[in-house]
Amino acid sequence: MVDKSTVKIKVEHLNKKFGSLEVLKDISTEVYGGEVVCVIGPSGSGKSTFLRCLNRLEKASAGLIVVDGEEILSKQVNINHVREKIGMVFQHFNLFNNLNIIDNLTLAPVELGKCSREEATERAKKMLERVGLEDKANSFPSQLSGGQKQRVAIARALCMEPDIMLFDEPTSALDPEMVGEVLQVMKSLAADGMTMVIVTHEMGFAREVADRVIFMDGGYIVEEGTPQEVLLNPKEERTIDFLNKVL
Ligand code: ADP
Ligand code: MG
Numbered sequence: 001m002v003d004k005s006t007v008k009i010k011v012e013h014l015n016k017k018f019g020s021l022e023v024l025k026d027i028s029t030e031v032y033g034g035e036v037v038c039v040i041g042p043s044g045s046g047k048s049t050f051l052r053c054l055n056r057l058e059k060a061s062a063g064l065i066v067v068d069g070e071e072i073l074s075k076q077v078n079i080n081h082v083r084e085k086i087g088m089v090f091q092h093f094n095l096f097n098n099l100n101i102i103d104n105l106t107l108a109p110v111e112l113g114k115c116s117r118e119e120a121t122e123r124a125k126k127m128l129e130r131v132g133l134e135d136k137a138n139s140f141p142s143q144l145s146g147g148q149k150q151r152v153a154i155a156r157a158l159c160m161e162p163d164i165m166l167f168d169e170p171t172s173a174l175d176p177e178m179v180g181e182v183l184q185v186m187k188s189l190a191a192d193g194m195t196m197v198i199v200t201h202e203m204g205f206a207r208e209v210a211d212r213v214i215f216m217d218g219g220y221i222v223e224e225g226t227p228q229e230v231l232l233n234p235k236e237e238r239t240i241d242f243l244n245k246v247l
Pocket of ligand 1: 044049
């Protein structure tokens with residue numbers, strides 16, 4: 001399903017510093033249309049920062065990032081317009097606890113003037129169905145399990161009709177028995193051709209679903225390739241060490 005004729009994200013010589021701490025060092029890569037890229041690596045290696053630079057939640061210090069043909073670091077770019085095309089799902093759901101599920105899903109599309117409330121509600125119901133939670137429209141986040149909350153967070157991102165989905169350890173905060181239901185939703189998105197960049201420690205998922213795996217360490221992409229190459233036949237010492245610890 002990877003469409004190599006469409007580059008959705010292009011990153012060239014990306015560098016990110018927090019003060020004097022250099023967290024990303026000369027990152028270059030491309031993500032194609034429909035591609036599923038899993039980013040793995042030890043804690044502190046810069047995975048979250050890399051993901052957050054892609055929608056400018058963090059401002060890159062140097063380099064080039066092009067999303068859907070738009071240079072997002074340029075001063076002229078309308079970053080809100082870019083962000084509408086990029087859905088993001090975090091480890092800790094970030095739902096609005098004072099709003100019921102349907103209101104969580106319609107808030108952004110309505111506030112941003114993307115569509116009418118009626119249209120937003122229609123789409124929200126469809127997206128809830130897609131993640132298997134159509135019966136929870138009127139529930140509040142506190143009434144849902146962690147796995148259900150994360151599926152709502154995915155549905156909420158989908159309500160903006162993004163072109164690209166970014167996931168930062170979406171299952172890391174979940175009890176083990178809830179990991180599967182969230183990965184299942186992500187797998188179905190991948191099968192539908194969504195372009196996805198996923199930071200994850202779920203090596204089984206990466207092996208099964210990823211078109212490409214990126215191994216990061218110390219702010220660098222140390223190794224990237226197919227799951228077969230990176231997870232089963234790693235070349236670099238640091239990749240081998242990491243995999244020995246997590247597998
Ligand atoms: P990972 O997601 O791979 O665990 P992060 O991208 O979260 O790594 O962090 C990479 C490095 O950047 C770490 O040393 C972390 O402490 C540092 N870092 C992350 N965010 C900030 C911030 N807002 N200010 C200062 N340092 C940060
Ligand atoms: Mg992280």
